[in-house]
Amino acid sequence: MLVHAKPKKRYAVQMPMTSLIDIVFMLLIYFLLTTNFMVDEGIKIKLPQARAAAPQTEETITVYVDSQGQAFIGEERLALDCLFDRLKEKIGGRQDELVVVRADRTVILNQAVKVMDIAKAAGAGRLCLATEKEL
Template identity: 35%
Template structure:
């Protein structure tokens, strides 16, 4: 007597679990990239703000510490040479920008002196950095 087992079926790969895994990996890597904001600044106590947007296209970091010392990408710079250094570092950039990390104990006069030097360098995109208020 002959037993009919039926036609042999080929093995197949189910696509739905594969698509789920691909989307899960995509979301994971997107969130990982967004959390890797690189700042070339020195640690200072930043002021607090409840609506602090992050500018992702900025190229240079300027830090002013509590004593009024100025740093460009962690390198100390004299205040009167700041415009020259920023022009050199921005090079041929079409629309350079600056992240300004100023200590929250800094006087307005010192802060505006730094901002004036940044404007004299021909940089119009300026982002004053702060920490989010809890």
């Protein structure tokens, strides 16, 4: 009498999904936490409002003008005579450099125009006055 051995069932190869799911959740938590800490650096100002405001996407040099008319680059406060030298240094030899002036809505217009004039004299190829979208 011949006895045939029963063929053993082969197990299909399975990927360990638990560890992959853990990694996906860790990445999700990482990105959720880091996006909350990305803030625009600079001084606290209230921008003027405009209906046709569009988001600025390219890398720029930003000059802030607060409500007292003082000029800032980042957190550094600069006198208007030092602003020219600092902007000239930041612009370098680039002729098509964009300088954005973010002036507080309560600042006297003359102060914002002075900052724009200094930026143009320092070699800025393009100037932009920042606004926020009106609701």
